[in-house]
Amino acid sequence: MEDASAIDLDWFWRGWFYTTDYVDIGIKEVNQYFVSNEPSVAVKKIMEERGITKLRPLVFLENFENDTNSIKDKDPLENSKLLNNYLKENEVSNKEVPKFFYEVIFEKPGGxxxxxxxxxxxxxxxxxxxxxxxxIWRKNDNEVKKLITSNKKIININLDPDLETADIDTSNNSWPKKQDESEFDKFKSKVKG
Structure with a gap:
């Protein structure tokens, strides 16, 4: 396969042929973020420690080949050569600023x-x-972080919903964590009626 694809696949085959590892991928942690015009408690604490009473407005810098003052009068997308190279017209017009940001950390305890x-x-x-x-596991073999942006609030994240990856431990496949009823509790409820 490596000869046909011209890609080094040792990172993939190593676990399958040279170890006794198993398939188990889970959601380690989910952090929720949102945009606010008020500084957070952590930022206020840092400001207090450093004697800062008021925050300055944020400044966005862009590197131009030919510096021009006309940027103030125009839309930044018109002047950005880099953005215009990678974004098509319909992509630029359809872009919305997301309201919700989620950092999802996936882990691979199975190996x-x-x-x-x-x-x-x-x-x-x-x-x-x-x-x-x-x-996605090529750079970091233990965990992977993905930033998810959305205009709608995420209430549930489910990993491998159709059980396609032969994951042996499905208890770590959802967020928020689901409390599965143990076999003993199921048996007790059957006996009691």
Whole structure:
């Protein structure tokens, strides 16, 4: 396969042929962020420690080949050569500023490399499935962080919803964590009636 693809796949095959690792991918942590015009408690504490009473407005800098003062009068997208090279017209006009930001940390306690298949369930009841290829584990073998932006609030994240990756421990596949009823508790409820 390496000869045909001209890609070094040792990072993938190592776990499958030279170890006794198993497939277990889970959600380690989810951090929620949002945009606010008020500084957070941590920022206020840092300001207090350094004697800062008022925050300055944020300044956005852009590197131009030919510096011009006409930027103040125009839309930044018109002057940005880099953005215009990579964004098509319809992509620029359809871009919305997201309201919710989530940092999802995926972990791989099992050791084997597999793709990450994730369902995001939103507050309005809709779901979105995203598949990250196995190459996502190439740089960091233990955990991967993904930043998810959305205009809708995410209420549930479900990893491998169709059980396609042969994950042996599904207890770490959801956020918020679900408390599964133990076999003993199931048996007790059957006996009591």
């Amino acid at each position: 084997l490399v597999m793709p990450i298949i994730v369902d995001f369930e939103y507050e309005d009841g809709t779901t979105k499935r995203v598949t990250y290829p196995a190459q």
